[in-house]
Amino acid sequence: MAQTTSAPPTEVSQPLQQVLNVWNRIRVNSPIYEFLLNDVDVYHAEEGSFSAKIEVAPKHLNSKGGLHGVFSACVTDWAGGLAIATCGLESTGVSTNINVSYLSSAAVGDWLEIKGYANKVGRNLAFTTITISKLTRSGDTTLVAQGSHTKYLARR
Template identity: 70%
Template sequence: MNSELQQVRKVWERIHANSPIYAFLLNNVDIYNAENGIVYARIQVAPHHLNSKGTLHGVFSACVTDWAGGLAIASCGLDSTGVSTDIHVNYLSTATTGDWLKIEARANKVGKTLAFTSVSVSKETEAGHTLVAQGSHTKYIRTK
């Protein structure tokens, strides 16, 4: 296991233990790869991820944007992933129970006080992947 993946998993363990919403929505997430500034994860859609219409709830995609953007920052060696200053999500398609979602997060820039991230959530299909949501996230951080 590479050092970036170890760092991301260490930060995730700490956050998971202290965040009931992440523990609820992302309990079964698999963080399977990390590089400097990039994190890859996947999760299977469960009934508690759905809205009243039986499709992926928008709050889930917003939560993933927040969570995965923070872990992309952690992959750059930071133990603290900062606090949100701005988050934006575009909802492009949907998913339902049993679908597998691939999450790719990138730390586009990590400065002294701000970090800018982008996150894509796509549904695995027989033909490849269908983009479900794209998010951008800005976080206030403190670097040493």
């Protein structure tokens, strides 16, 4: 008689649960996030960083068929806030500065890996770095965009 074992249920880390809670709260109040990022998969978080992936869809493209700069800027804004959330904050602040460097492109069907890092979360300001990379068929990654995002934190 064959014995079957089932894997124990996957536990979600506290930072990941925090990120998912913040994401679920803000997405309903942000039509642009809901439109561009409704199918993003946030799958890993630890204090100070998180990872997500998304498949490039037609709505993410510019008129020339490449990844739209607005999409990368939106992801930088979104991921900066979620990186801050990994540090336990419910309110992830308002943007004071955002910068995106466009290094490559992506097309429909490509998978993007998004990584957000909270470099420093101070009393009133948080500094984050974001990378958006395309996963290649060989398993390597190509950096598509890199951003930095500074947010003002209104702590009470």
